[in-house]
Amino acid sequence: MNKHTFKAVLQADGWKENVTITLDNDGMISAIEQNAEEKGKEWNNFVLPGFQNAHSHAFQYAMAGKGEQHQSADSGDDFWTWREQMYGLALNIGPDEAYSIANRLYRNMLANGYTSVAEFHYVHHQPDGSPYDNVEEMGEAMLYAAKDAGIKITLIPIFYQMGGFGKSPNERQKRFISSSVDDYLRLHDATEQAVRQYDNANIAVGIHSMRGVKHEDIIEVSKALGGDMPFHIHISEQLQEVEDCQAFLGCRPVEWMLDNIEMNEGYHLVHATHLNQREIIGIAKSGANVVICPSTEGNLGDGIFPLRDFHQHGGKWSIGTDSHVGLNPFEELRILDYGQRLISHRRNVMIGNGYTDSGQFAINQVTLAGRKAMNNFEEHYFEIGQEFDACLVNANFATLQDFNFDSLASQIVYTADRSAIDGVFVKGEWTATIR
16 A cells, blocks of 8 residues: 655546555555545646647657658648658568657656557558568557557557558558458457457557448448447548548448447547538437547648537547657647637637546547547546546646636646656556656
């Protein structure tokens, strides 16, 4: 048993001051008490639930910030030209390099307050496209990287089959490809066996995109695996993707999902940037979640997710850092909110579900929906019987010294940066911030 006494802890119903949390030997909360007579180790920190990074491509961290050289202002540089640079990287990393990149990334995620990551993993094969002798060689590199860093991981082996709607894959995609549903299920089974070797890991199912897998095979995978674990898919990220889907299938990507897949709160639609009103309402009604990656979506020129309309229909969303040009969850939330303010000319965008404080609303959203991306459906945080996953914010940070509890969550979200984070607890294990 060990005890910790914190300046304040944020629970779903608000801040609790002078809180003592007792942990058992497995990192579970065994007791939580305000103004306890017997204090534990004292921390001058405001405690938030550990952030959930619901969408990561770890290998892309190696090219963060390296795609900003442009031939000219009218050269047509966009997502699709960036993708060619990304393919060049994907073709030239092996398991050792993948481990090194992911381990460095995951350590920096911890330093930024993330305690869990959903790894959307599609670099499966050798550079020539043939499988490794151990078909899960590259996925295991992600697991070892997470284990050595100390972060929880949900490994999502991705089904990637096509080069576009009705198109065979091209040479630069050869490391990603599972040709059939059976091939993907074998890969998924190998991943599940590997995940069992690490206590802080679990598995989800993933479809790269509507353009990357035959539509009939998306249905088959959903029926085979979708009810047992989280289901992740890139969707409607780019306008060209929406237009190509309309030309090939006669409908928009999310429209097709709503008409053909029985989505529920286990489904996670990554980006979903370009939606019409029927799609906004349909996602919200289905209970499915959207994973928004503001810094990457801005970097790639994807567009702005219709968050305000989505909120009005009770939509749920989490955040991810995708290509990792940004790793600060507070910055992700600010980019998301400020984009909405700029297009709506209003400031009260980030509220709902009984919350009138934007910061607390945002933290609650990304915690609960992000947990679902990791197959955790707990609706409260910092409760007896839960694993202690926490982000510790320094109470001496410049903008937090003059605080009140009514606005503290927003003071943190809208003013803090990585330097405000002292470290994290992951399942009761303390990791100090890398300075």
